[in-house]
Amino acid sequence: MATLAAGATTEAPSKWDFSCNLEVDYQSDEIARIVYAALAVDKELQPDKVKRQMSISNGKLSVHFEAVEARFLRASYSAFVDVLTLATKTIEEFGQGIAS
Numbered sequence: 001m002a003t004l005a006a007g008a009t010t011e012a013p014s015k016w017d018f019s020c021n022l023e024v025d026y027q028s029d030e031i032a033r034i035v036y037a038a039l040a041v042d043k044e045l046q047p048d049k050v051k052r053q054m055s056i057s058n059g060k061l062s063v064h065f066e067a068v069e070a071r072f073l074r075a076s077y078s079a080f081v082d083v084l085t086l087a088t089k090t091i092e093e094f095g096q097g098i099a100s
Helices: 029-040 070-094
Strands: 018-025 050-057 060-067
Touching (some): 029 060
Antiparallel strands (some): 018 060
């Protein structure tokens, strides 16, 4: 039976081998918060394969994606950008009076 020597550690390889970041500058915390709130309700369909973390800072919406495979990353990113585009266009069309 093999045992580890005292003080030796083994690191499990990260299962989140693929990642990317997206940042959208709305130049307004209020607009960034509205888009964040609209997108936050959509959870990942396969959270064991894709993680998404969103944050807001200085009017910018930042999104970090991690996935176990490139195809899951691409699918998640693509779907997210589609909904992000819709939310942004909606605010552009109907958001008169929102601080910019």
